[in-house]
Amino acid sequence: MPNKNLPCGNDNGLEIISKELASVSWRITRRRVAPADMTQSSRPSSGSVLCALCVSAYIAYVQRQQVRAAVWPILEFDSSNAPIHFTLANKGVGPAIIRHVIVKVDGQPVRNWKEALGRILGPGEHLGSESDMSGCVFAAGESMTVFTPHEPENQPLNFEKSNPLW
Numbered sequence: 001m002p003n004k005n006l007p008c009g010n011d012n013g014l015e016i017i018s019k020e021l022a023s024v025s026w027r028i029t030r031r032r033v034a035p036a037d038m039t040q041s042s043r044p045s046s047g048s049v050l051c052a053l054c055v056s057a058y059i060a061y062v063q064r065q066q067v068r069a070a071v072w073p074i075l076e077f078d079s080s081n082a083p084i085h086f087t088l089a090n091k092g093v094g095p096a097i098i099r100h101v102i103v104k105v106d107g108q109p110v111r112n113w114k115e116a117l118g119r120i121l122g123p124g125e126h127l128g129s130e131s132d133m134s135g136c137v138f139a140a141g142e143s144m145t146v147f148t149p150h151e152p153e154n155q156p157l158n159f160e161k162s163n164p165l166w
Contacts, residue, residue: 083156
């Protein structure tokens, strides 16, 4: 006797298989769980959600501080004796914005480099070339010669112990 559940060339077997497939698909769709049907135990509590929010906000704050610290400018004021000159350089990895500069001699502020040389060397005319530092933006690794004193012949002044100025 042939099995009626298997298709053996008659249409009756196909109908049985299609009815069984329909019942299987109905059972699969019936077992789906909608998000609104979640039980109280499977939902996250408001306390844990608040805690997760606070932790993520703190991590974002710490990362922002680390990024800021990584791009700080580091300004270096340097001098040299051959020839005598003063330089300002940005040794950091971030840009440096110079808003105001105060030059002091013996703890007292001076208005310009000529006044500074007058206090250091005494009265008289002191030649030199200077660059304005206020309002400058220094990129990382950039440097600028801010002042170079000159001889009366307008040549950069070299440091020599026999020079009467020094």
